[in-house]
Amino acid sequence: MSIATLQADTLAQRLADSGLRATPQRGVVYDVLLRKRDHPTADEVFARVKAERPTISLATVYNCLETLVSCDLVRTVHFERGPTRYCPNLRPHAHFHDERTGKTHDIDLPPALLEKVKSILPEDYDAKSVEIIFRGKARN
Amino acid sequence: MSIATLQADTLAQRLADSGLRATPQRGVVYDVLLRKRDHPTADEVFARVKAERPTISLATVYNCLETLVSCDLVRTVHFERGPTRYCPNLRPHAHFHDERTGKTHDIDLPPALLEKVKSILPEDYDAKSVEIIFRGKARN
DNA sequence: CAACCAATTGGAATGATTCTAAGGTGCAAG
DNA sequence: CTTGCACCTTAGAATCATTCCAATTGGTTG
Incomplete structure (x- = not known):
């Protein structure tokens, strides 16, 4: 069972709270973040997601990440001069x-x-x- | 007297410590940062510097800022998704x-x-x- | 003065992200 | 159902910040 399945209700719940849909793309992006918590960039997430969903586009990955951030399921981290990195750790x-x-x-x-x-x-x-x-x- | 003049020895000193030259461009860039401490972006610094030194290039502004940072006279700040901002406040x-x-x-x-x-x-x-x-x- | 290394410059190149326009999807009302 | 509509996804173009590059200029030292 994928990690996302365990958290699927959480994700669906949070999305619903914001009036958003639980699409497969959002599920996979979130799952990828939960599986390897190494603060990946959008490009890295894209590569990982593509492995199991080859038709997804980079734009969608950006959209999904942005959605997850707006639901407070993911936060962004910024180091100097680098691309945005994503972190699913909700604890302070x-x-x-x-x-x-x-x-x-x-x-x-x-x-x-x-x-x-x-x-x-x-x-x-x-x-x-x-x-x-x-x-x-x-x-x- | 310009603010930079007051600090000119500081600047020259720090540059010398790193084996670098005290060029007019570096002086003006540093002066601009000291005069208006509103955490400007490189573009904003460029615009301000240009007012008194119209021939300076954007590349030089980036170079000077980088130099000032490497001398610990300026630090960078990053807010999400935005350009780098520069801060001459040396106190913690x-x-x-x-x-x-x-x-x-x-x-x-x-x-x-x-x-x-x-x-x-x-x-x-x-x-x-x-x-x-x-x-x-x-x-x- | 000559030679050299540092610094500046403009423009091209890169990298990350956002925008845009077109097509797909699923729920909801009739 | 089935039609309409708002939400989503997609590919590629566009934008923005920054870095790279190659040529020139400037200052220092031998």
Whole structure:
């Protein structure tokens, strides 16, 4: 059973909540993101999806990714000068970008710290999201 | 006296430290960044610089910005799907991106908090830099 | 002065993303 | 049902930001 099947109701649910349809393309794109959580680019997602659905177009992959983001099932990450990367991890987390390997790791963000970080904002600033990106090297 | 003049020695110093020349183009680009700290894009910097140095090319602006970044006099900020933006604020700070106005504000980052944030990293992760981006609306 | 390396320039090339127009799909009302 | 319509997908063109390239200019050093 594919991972997406386990999550299919979640996906269908979220899409329905936004008045959108649960199309096969959206299902496969989401499944691909869940299966290999290495923060792929749209092109990489396209390549993976194509393996099991050869007729899909790049434009559709962009559309599906955008849809998933708008449903809060996926978030985007941006490293300098690079293409957008996609992350299906819904828990609050930071990203560590390893300069040596080019890989990105999710770092769990304790709720208390998240609050503390938000507290540096002046009264009249209302943050809807916080993104924390580390850059450096991971030893080993 | 231009702002750059005040900082000219800083700039020349930093460039020299990296074995680079203090060219007029670099001076003007840096001056423009210091004068209006609104996180401009390369195109915006180009437009501003052109006003006082009409013969400069866009490629040179990109080159100068890259040089300033490599000297640690300027840092880059990235918001989703947008062009790179440049920031001459050297103090540790986060960025708040106002969705309503599209403007970006610097938020001072207390050193203690910065440490606390870094402390969520596992032992073997060595972060060279941390970037914190808030997104939301500023009331008023 | 000569030689050399650094820096600038304009234009071409690249890469990522968005746009557009045309065709397909599925639900809903009659 | 079956027709209409809004949603989706698709291919390819267009756009935007950035980088590359090759030629020229400029400054420094021997």
